[in-house]
Amino acid sequence: MKSRVIMVLAVSLLTAGCATWSGSEVTQDGKVIQAVVVPENERTAPEDIILTEADITDKEYTVIGDIEVFVNKTTIFNADPTPEMVEEKLRERASELGADAVIFVRNGSVGVSAWSWGSLEGRGRAVSFSKNQ
Amino acid sequence: MELGIFRRQRSRRFIQQEPVSESGMSNIGTFNGVRLCIAASLILLLAGCARSAPDLPDHRVGKSDEEVRLMLGISKSDLELSCTEISTAMNDLNAKIEENEQEIKGDRTQNQVAGYFGALFLFPALAADQNTDSKEQLDSLQVRKDQLIYLQQRKCK
Numbered sequence: 301m302k303s304r305v306i307m308v309l310a311v312s313l314l315t316a317g318c319a320t321w322s323g324s325e326v327t328q329d330g331k332v333i334q335a336v337v338v339p340e341n342e343r344t345a346p347e348d349i350i351l352t353e354a355d356i357t358d359k360e361y362t363v364i365g366d367i368e369v370f371v372n373k374t375t376i377f378n379a380d381p382t383p384e385m386v387e388e389k390l391r392e393r394a395s396e397l398g399a400d401a402v403i404f405v406r407n408g409s410v411g412v413s414a415w416s417w418g419s420l421e422g423r424g425r426a427v428s429f430s431k432n433q
Numbered sequence: 434m435e436l437g438i439f440r441r442q443r444s445r446r447f448i449q450q451e452p453v454s455e456s457g458m459s460n461i462g463t464f465n466g467v468r469l470c471i472a473a474s475l476i477l478l479l480a481g482c483a484r485s486a487p488d489l490p491d492h493r494v495g496k497s498d499e500e501v502r503l504m505l506g507i508s509k510s511d512l513e514l515s516c517t518e519i520s521t522a523m524n525d526l527n528a529k530i531e532e533n534e535q536e537i538k539g540d541r542t543q544n545q546v547a548g549y550f551g552a553l554f555l556f557p558a559l560a561a562d563q564n565t566d567s568k569e570q571l572d573s574l575q576v577r578k579d580q581l582i583y584l585q586q587r588k589c590k
Contacts, residue, residue: 354582355493366489404489406575409537409568411483423486 319378320385321416324369324393326426335365338398346391350401351424361427364397368423372416380410386422399426481541484568487575498587505580516589523581530574533567540564 326335350356369389371381386407394402402424413419491504502512514522 353578354586357586361494363492363494368486404579406486406489408486409484409534409571411481411537411541413483419483421483421486423489425489 318374320371320373320381322369322371322385322389324367324389326365326367326393326397328365333365335397337396343395343398344400346388346395349391349394349399351387351390351405352401352403353405355403356401356427360430361401362430364399364426364428366423367393367397367402367426368421369393370413370419370421372413372420373418374416376417378418380418381420383407383420383422386420390422390424394424394426397426398428400429401427403427481537481564484537484571487572490579501583505583506576507580507583511580511584514584514588516585519581519585519589523578523585526574526578526581530571530578533571533574536567537564 325332327333367390369386371385371389373379373381387405390402390405405422405424407423408421410418410420493501493504496504
């Protein structure tokens, strides 16, 4: 019994350094797709990706797909994931897809999921601006 | 049949060894396993499930303003709102969203405690709140928020 407790504590301490883990999926018309990852030299840097809750009306864009990301805390002892973490994950994923912006950004509420004691989901639509502007 | 596994029992002056039967050991193991399952299930069920992010609006590329307004469910009275009124409505909405989020967050800790105690005594588990109303309210507030964002973008910028 004691050895089990020690093992659980040791695993918790080891994994506590990785406070969160995350994942994502891309959908189009409600279906999950295997989105093409753009080469690094063709991507917009994550920090330059525009994130907005609204639509973008002053530029023409093409829709790449709807991104759904989730950020999970690793153990019950870690801090809950935050909207800022979700936004960072949205930027990273959008950059990989060759997007310039993510529109209609929204988050869920933190709670227990099948894989984590604290999970936060975020969504947005990845778009790339038309080049002939 | 005795397995030769003994449970050590301390007395005041010397240690006594009391044999435990095979069926007794099996019952203890089964009972602990069942309790563990109940505890895990209760904690998962009652600790407060994560609310998914609301669905995204339909695509608007190539759609006219009227089509977009129909999709969003924007009424004629909404179209007559001034920028100040839209801004006030947005502020009120954000306050309601924050209120619901805080309620969900506040209940999470309480629910987790209820889940832990529920593994031992069922009745505290029944007091846990899944915040269904708050979550549904947040989803409907998002719909209204999408409408106000559209109006603000069209009329006020």
